Amino acid sequence: MRAPMKKLKIATWNINSVRLRIGLVCRLLKEHNPDVLCLQETKCPQGQFPSSPLKELGYTHIAESGQAGYHGVAIVSRLPLNQIAVRSFCKKQDCRHIAAVIGEREPIIIHNLYVPAGGDEPDRTINEKFGHKLDFVAELEHWFGNGSVPEKHHGIVVGDLNIAPLENDVWSHKQLLKIVSHTPVETTGLTAAQKAGNWVDLIRQHIPPEEKVYTWWSYRAHDWELSNRGRRLDHIWATPDLARRSNGIEILREARGWTQPSDHVPVMATLKF
Template structure:
């Protein structure tokens, strides 16, 4: 039985719950991971989510900032809401499937810090925090490198390859594509023996984006995107992936997020 797993930085789940419903109606993901939910747990629209057919819900939120959530048609157990980079921000949620096509697989849902505008950690605390977060992800990946049955999804806020941005040359000094970030993310991927499940189906150098800035007067015409949203898996799980979709059309929905959903199908 195939399983469709979607990841999406929703940029406020309460503001865009209608878009979540639209995604589910049109694309029917079996598992949906959201980031930047911006919602405390006691205000999360759980009834709306359950009406969409997700009986199994895990949330890790905070008021007005950050936040991750995982919904599934298959049962899972919540295994971790870890603390990262010396802050109590809601940026990670781990769940392990108890049944279904991914039974025994642990799914990690991450929202990595954006890092602010200035790519200098000595003058920009937000960028320093992001780099610390990536270093800790590297250490964590090393610890679990020998384990199977794992998936990592989310807004990692780094476009790692030249073909993941509209202009490699022009973005080398722009946060999300600086060498210290891209090299750090690539080192982390190698340390954890992660497979980029999206690029496994759409290899470089084909351009792929999942984010377009709100600042663009016409995002579609300029098409100055970046691939910030990722689905990675251990080799055994990645070998079961059968296809990928990046829903660019969602950027044009009414009052959209600046990110679009990324869907990977596992057989």
């Protein structure tokens, strides 16, 4: 009989092409040892995920939902992954969700999500991408309120949700109110989805809302670190039972300065059992 978990360390990272940055993925796994790593924007066709170097590091359980060139999500784990499932949103088969269950005595369902970015213009009447994003989040709200976590399971939602919901999740609340990712219609929608599932925001459970927190810095910045114009687009949420077991959160800011980095950095949460 497998011994119960003593702790669980789960990480999420928009890797922005897993084949291009597999070396960075390996570095994260070696240096920080998460039990589970959820990746978004893998940009990898199904069946071509670079699993060999990950399996050599002991991450032998991999679930992926990929397509050529765009989107894509994956779960990489040292723990067995059961009941692997994908969900399509807005009637699009665009590989933005994958779920798996870990644990036996206290099963946890992990939802790994990549919410649409929404384009540049925050007006659905002229920007179809923005409309898609709003519809996606509205569908999340309905689903979270109606069975995203099976009975007798704990639940975790991780991923690049592409929305910075709080004032201090962006470098300037006032200047970004009309910028996609922080507009009121987006932040209101994401907050409604969070409340529908009774999800606890683990980053803000450990870091007060009064403090600035970012997980993304644009490639367009000449010196991202000096300008520090970031946004908190990457999230880890948990059901209240799991949130009570959360004893730490890490935002690996230094990864933004690694060679050929993603514009997002890993976020990691540790839970005690």
